[in-house]
Amino acid sequence: MRVLGIETSCDETAAAVYDSETGLRSHRLYSQAPLHAAYGGVVPELASRDHVRKLLPLIDQALADAGLEPGQIDGVAYTAGPGLAGALLVGASVARSLAFAWDRPAVGVHHLEGHLLAPMLESDPPEFPFLALLVSGGHTLIAEVRALGEYQIIGSSIDDAAGEAFDKTAKLLGLPYPGGPALARIAEHGRAGRFRLPRPMLDRPGLEFSFSGLKTAVVVATRGLQLDEQTRADVAAEFQQAVVDTLVEKCARAMEQSGLATLVVAGGVGANARLREALQALGRRQGVRVLYPQPQFCTDNAAMIAYAGWRRLAAGEHDDLVIRASARWPLDSLRAPGHEHARAN
Numbered sequence: 001m002r003v004l005g006i007e008t009s010c011d012e013t014a015a016a017v018y019d020s021e022t023g024l025r026s027h028r029l030y031s032q033a034p035l036h037a038a039y040g041g042v043v044p045e046l047a048s049r050d051h052v053r054k055l056l057p058l059i060d061q062a063l064a065d066a067g068l069e070p071g072q073i074d075g076v077a078y079t080a081g082p083g084l085a086g087a088l089l090v091g092a093s094v095a096r097s098l099a100f101a102w103d104r105p106a107v108g109v110h111h112l113e114g115h116l117l118a119p120m121l122e123s124d125p126p127e128f129p130f131l132a133l134l135v136s137g138g139h140t141l142i143a144e145v146r147a148l149g150e151y152q153i154i155g156s157s158i159d160d161a162a163g164e165a166f167d168k169t170a171k172l173l174g175l176p177y178p179g180g181p182a183l184a185r186i187a188e189h190g191r192a193g194r195f196r197l198p199r200p201m202l203d204r205p206g207l208e209f210s211f212s213g214l215k216t217a218v219v220v221a222t223r224g225l226q227l228d229e230q231t232r233a234d235v236a237a238e239f240q241q242a243v244v245d246t247l248v249e250k251c252a253r254a255m256e257q258s259g260l261a262t263l264v265v266a267g268g269v270g271a272n273a274r275l276r277e278a279l280q281a282l283g284r285r286q287g288v289r290v291l292y293p294q295p296q297f298c299t300d301n302a303a304m305i306a307y308a309g310w311r312r313l314a315a316g317e318h319d320d321l322v323i324r325a326s327a328r329w330p331l332d333s334l335r336a337p338g339h340e341h342a343r344a345n
């Protein structure tokens with residue numbers, strides 16, 4: 001089965017083709033980051049308009065790269081939420097219309113289900129059940145992934161997501177949007193420990209995260225200081241280390257608590273090299289397999305949407321003739337194929 005995947009939930013326009021026989025056939029991505037950089041963050045209306053401009057040419061390119069004609073596509077999967085309402089609507093309308101025109105089924109995919117399943121695109125895929133650390137711009141959670149659609153969240157952030165904390169701290173340091181990767185880059189030249197930031201929530205039991213205090217701690221630690229290049233790098237290194245230490249410790253607890261032998265890391269912050277190293281080391285210590293998607297499939301992409309869509313279509317699920325876009329849609333309201341999801345808007 002060949003599935004066209006479409007992702008437009010935030011500031012990346014992406015299209016990909018997944019083939020259940022041969023694997024990923026093509027994937028194309030256009031980042032709107034330069035468009036939003038001048039504003040220091042994503043401007044939803046600009047994002048929607050840019051998706052309108054870029055999506056159809058990207059789909060054409062993804063099909064051409066895959067060497068396929070529209071008639072050879074068996075289904076269309078698109079991100080139906082959560083995300084920016086207008087941005088989601090662009091992808092959803094295009095996807096649903098193409099599926100209708102091609103007389104093929106369409107399926108609306110949960111963006112986070114896409115992230116959770118992204119490691120399955122790799123040559124050494126995880127098998128159910130596994131533990132997942134999902135760290136993106138909007139979410140930080142640890143879930144037990146029992147099967148397709150069976151996700152039990154056992155820990156999450158009570159305030160900012162890890163990616164959000166990276167982005168906000170990057171802004172404080174005067175780094176350009178998107179902040180996370182920029183902060184990680186300068187942290188490579190910095191020394192953790194010159195500044196001392198807290199490791200939030202490690203002093204109490206449980207699997208909850210809290211990252212909003214970290215950026216306040218950065219403000220306090222740098223008050224009155226000249227933010228020269230080395231100082232910024234040192235703050236960035238300590239901040240990154242504080243986030244990594246926190247995520248690693250909570251993952252260690254979750255592994256112990258769940259007894260699961262595989263940890264999957266997903267979402268944009270999963271592209272962070274220090275986090276990957278530290279979790280790999282934890283895996284070796286605890287005898288747990290730690291798997292990640294390639295960095296390009298950690299951040300938003302359409303390959304993961306095509307893959308998750310294929311899993312649902314192959315299980316016999318597809319949507320009626322509706323265009324679905326849910327800005328809010330809790331991950332744990334998903335169900336295994338064949339069971340009705342709870343949907344929220």
Ligand code: KG4
Nearest residue numbers: 136137138163180184268269271272299300
């Ligand atoms: O999963 P994603 O692409 O989009 C969402 O669904 O949110 O994640 C984006 C987040 C942003 O906050 C970005 O700053 C962060 O992931 N990010 C990183 C890195 N690459 C992306 N954070 C730290 N280090 C990175 N290398």
Ligand code: ZN
Nearest residue numbers: 115136299300
């Ligand atoms: Zn994402």
